[in-house]
Amino acid sequence: MANELLSGIERSVIEKRDSHLVKSTLKGDKNAFAQLMSFHKQRIFALGMSFFKNDADADDFVQDVFIKAYTHLASFKGNSLFSTWLMRIAYNTAINAVNRRKEYLPLSDEEIIVSTDCSPEEHQMRQAAKDAVRDAMKELPEKYAVCLDMYFSYDIPYQEICEITGFPVNTIKSHIFRAKKILRKKLEEIVK
């Protein structure tokens, strides 16, 4: 109960912060846009790594996405979170590029992101979560792998994943449900 409340507060604080930075950027404040990039770069870079599998291309991808976002910033009306709007741009950019190139590489397949300091128990738990997501992905058509990453690694809810990817929300829900069942089993094994 307390967790949901805190999630709600966190979401609303982030929403206010981003909307304030967007407004400042639209007024010509480049520092505000730099701050927006600083908050969201990790996710865009991680998505880029999943699609392009190398630092150089992922870096170009980040630049491409943020320049697109800056150019179209006036079209952001605040109907969704800024992060959702940005992820939609990133996802579409990646899909268009990847159609010409390679397949999607799930985040759980490689240490794409630098792991934060954590205790051995937390490390074990994170590994179990990664394994669970990877196992669930094996049973999915490749194009849906990104949904599991978005939910578990990017912390994006069902409806926003649907808005970003265009996949039906029920399909997303059922794939994530299956992944959660696998995760539960893996965590049980750790505790035993």
Place this chain on the structure above:
Amino acid sequence: MDRYLELDKGERIPFEVTFHLLFCRKCRRDVRLMAQAEKLLSEPLKIPVPLTDTTIENILRTIDPAFSGISLKNPISMKNWIIGGVLMVLFMFVFVFSRNISRNLDVAISLVFAGCVISYTIAFVFSNIDFFVKKINTMKTTV
């Protein structure tokens, strides 16, 4: 438990599930572990990169060729916030106790003071918003 697994991020746990969790130790443990694992998985992508990041600077240069570098605003130190807050409260006390305020002005002055306190709090929260986001995140981990 399946009902819990169907829930979305930040979705309220239905009453019947909460009720079940109150009496089922195993499910309660599973829910706690699941929440912790999900949190650990999403944590690394929430870390902001420094504003001096080369990619950020390159993007800003592409957007504006005349861009000369990020000017980091000097944040107001905690000491100044505390001094400001204490001075504000002192001023209110002095104002109230040093004058003989008529009853008609009581409400108006109270509203002005309330407005000052609210403005101060909003300014404080907004200029330290990253601290609050991190704090909420930490609280979510410990709950």
